[in-house]
Amino acid sequence: MFMFEKALTGSRKYWTWIACLAAVVFLAFLAYLRQLDVGLGISGMSRDVTWGIYIAQFTFFVGVAASAVMVVLPYYLHNYKAFGRVTILGEFLAISSVTMCALFIFVDMGQPARVLNVLLYPTLNSPMFWDMVSLGGYFLLNAVIALVTLSAERKGIAPPKWIKPVIILSIPWAISIHTVTAFLYSGLPGRSFWLTAILAPRFLASAFASGPSLLILLCLLIRRLTGYDVGKEALRKLAVIVTYGMILNVFFLLMEIFTAFYSKIPEHMEHFHYLFAGLEGRDALVPWMWTSVLLAAVSLVLLMTPRFRNNQTLLPVICIVVFLSLWIDKGLGLVVGGFIPSPLGAITEYAPTLYEISITLGIFAIGFLMVTVFYKIALSVREQYTQ
Amino acid sequence: MIISRKKFLKLTGISMLAATGERIAESLAGTAPSAGPGSPRALTAKRWAMVIDLQKCAREDGCTACIDACHRTHNVPDIDNRAHEIKWIWKEEFKHAFPSAHNEYQAEHIESLPVLLLCNHCDNPPCVRVCPTQATWKREEDGIVMMDWHRCIGCRYCMAACPYGSRSFNWIDPRNDIAQLNPDFPTRTKGVVEKCTFCDTRLAKGELPACVEACPQDAIFFGDLDDAGSEIRQLLKSEYAIRRKPELGTKPEIYYIV
Ligand code: SF4
Ligand code: SF4
Numbered sequence A: 001m002f003m004f005e006k007a008l009t010g011s012r013k014y015w016t017w018i019a020c021l022a023a024v025v026f027l028a029f030l031a032y033l034r035q036l037d038v039g040l041g042i043s044g045m046s047r048d049v050t051w052g053i054y055i056a057q058f059t060f061f062v063g064v065a066a067s068a069v070m071v072v073l074p075y076y077l078h079n080y081k082a083f084g085r086v087t088i089l090g091e092f093l094a095i096s097s098v099t100m101c102a103l104f105i106f107v108d109m110g111q112p113a114r115v116l117n118v119l120l121y122p123t124l125n126s127p128m129f130w131d132m133v134s135l136g137g138y139f140l141l142n143a144v145i146a147l148v149t150l151s152a153e154r155k156g157i158a159p160p161k162w163i164k165p166v167i168i169l170s171i172p173w174a175i176s177i178h179t180v181t182a183f184l185y186s187g188l189p190g191r192s193f194w195l196t197a198i199l200a201p202r203f204l205a206s207a208f209a210s211g212p213s214l215l216i217l218l219c220l221l222i223r224r225l226t227g228y229d230v231g232k233e234a235l236r237k238l239a240v241i242v243t244y245g246m247i248l249n250v251f252f253l254l255m256e257i258f259t260a261f262y263s264k265i266p267e268h269m270e271h272f273h274y275l276f277a278g279l280e281g282r283d284a285l286v287p288w289m290w291t292s293v294l295l296a297a298v299s300l301v302l303l304m305t306p307r308f309r310n311n312q313t314l315l316p317v318i319c320i321v322v323f324l325s326l327w328i329d330k331g332l333g334l335v336v337g338g339f340i341p342s343p344l345g346a347i348t349e350y351a352p353t354l355y356e357i358s359i360t361l362g363i364f365a366i367g368f369l370m371v372t373v374f375y376k377i378a379l380s381v382r383e384q385y386t387q
Numbered sequence B: 001m002i003i004s005r006k007k008f009l010k011l012t013g014i015s016m017l018a019a020t021g022e023r024i025a026e027s028l029a030g031t032a033p034s035a036g037p038g039s040p041r042a043l044t045a046k047r048w049a050m051v052i053d054l055q056k057c058a059r060e061d062g063c064t065a066c067i068d069a070c071h072r073t074h075n076v077p078d079i080d081n082r083a084h085e086i087k088w089i090w091k092e093e094f095k096h097a098f099p100s101a102h103n104e105y106q107a108e109h110i111e112s113l114p115v116l117l118l119c120n121h122c123d124n125p126p127c128v129r130v131c132p133t134q135a136t137w138k139r140e141e142d143g144i145v146m147m148d149w150h151r152c153i154g155c156r157y158c159m160a161a162c163p164y165g166s167r168s169f170n171w172i173d174p175r176n177d178i179a180q181l182n183p184d185f186p187t188r189t190k191g192v193v194e195k196c197t198f199c200d201t202r203l204a205k206g207e208l209p210a211c212v213e214a215c216p217q218d219a220i221f222f223g224d225l226d227d228a229g230s231e232i233r234q235l236l237k238s239e240y241a242i243r244r245k246p247e248l249g250t251k252p253e254i255y256y257i258v
Helices: A004-008 A012-038 A053-066 A069-077 A081-085 A087-108 A127-155 A163-186 A199-226 A232-263 A266-276 A286-304 A314-337 A354-386 B005-028 B054-058 B065-073 B126-130 B157-161 B200-204 B210-214 B231-238
Strands: B048-053 B089-093 B114-118 B136-138 B145-147 B220-224 B254-257
Touching (some): A012 A354, A069 A163, A087 A127, A127 A354, A199 A354, A232 A266, A232 A314, A266 A314, B054 B114, B126 B157
Parallel strands (some): B048 B254
Antiparallel strands (some): B089 B114
């Protein structure tokens, strides 16, 4: 099956890494069994904050998945050759991220056994239905593209012609997954924090900064581990993409803040108040949000100075800074902040419990496992080809 | 009080037996089961709505008659943890129920006036719009926003969409916290959302909602908004009534006489 034999041979280091990930997944599985037994009451969520870290991670990783378009588009549409060695890595990252997203949705469900109801009673007016369609389609598109291009490469032949339109289709599709994910939030009356037309653009901007950052980190990691080099040029260009993504993201955020605080409409300001200053003495997220702001500022300075951005030793640091800043902003503040205060003005805070954190880490581990195995396969094919 | 599994089975078992007995008796007597949707006794309307007179409601300090009646009728658990609470109808201070009507110089008796909150059975319900499984839907014939606890997948999207905080999620198994089980009404399982149903099952039997019936002050009026001659229409004509967050376009169908 799909060159999986390549994943079954590896060094001791490889197997140790796989075993560690498997252990994390196993612990998460135990935690999930407990959640199944007791209910979502084992989480930190409540009547007021009904979505927590699961849905926040889902939202964040839809962005990572969508960001594959940032390597696919230049390579296939503009024939930008420097991305030749990184595109497949981007596609596999997208496949793994979409899988994580599906898992995050699944563990968040109160009645997971009824998941098929979404397909049995398709509801066209629910953004959640469209999210499922777009994510499923994106998974399929990327799986087909990666499989077909990689097996052609293995045989040393050009990929079949019909794959080109499929690849082109995957480009707007990538934009669609994050747009629909933003629509999950931005169409809800009474949730003023999300009720903003800039939400989808902001989601995309932050995705195009965080996704490529993660991709750069993965590229640097495999260069160190295996010697497979995507090339200086590719890394530089990715860093430029991160720069633009980050600038746009911060710009969009400032626009939000202007609108809320110049209009002085209370419902639009109070969520920002909660996140950045706390309300009624409740301020659990304040240190996080300011950390995110600080990291964003630092990353902008570093990214916008070519000397720093092109410095290969500094690059991973910059990427980590960008990634952390956006992870806090979107993987924590955005979803939880929208629920505080509640429609009745209650300030109920949220913090994930150990169970939630274990399950979340387990899904991260599954993502890492997939990336590891996929990258191993891709690199093995390439090695054999270049030899 | 915690009900043991055995007792629970016994209670439900007995009630089922009783129900079957009744049905047999009825069929022997040559009458079809008289209760149920479409039965001649059922109360029907084109658009059910409710008017609550807040001054009457506030007459008796700390009265919870309607809340108790509703929660008892519908097996709503009494969970001693704010995070996991289930409420179908409850009281909230005026300033929280109507945040835009709040002002800091307003008389304290208005600011803290208790307001009964429940699902507004919105005519344009965002919760229904977002539900990915149609587990919550607006009943076309009378406008009640219904809930199917057997279909709900527990995604809680409806809770994010409801601008009134009207919905509760069963974070844990509710059955352990039901003080006195009503065998005539289903209990829910963990992992599903629930809320007020305007007592659709009571209406089908020709009974008014439990809260309306229980109110000792006659502060809750229930009727057909579509019928110009109905009591609630008369009230809305003669009294000044407000609704919660009408600016959101959800068309809430609970009216409050302040
Ligand atoms: S009050 Fe909330 S739950 Fe009830 S119909 Fe309106 S939006 Fe839906
Ligand atoms: S929690 Fe249930 S009722 Fe609410 S949106 Fe999800 S499936 Fe529908």
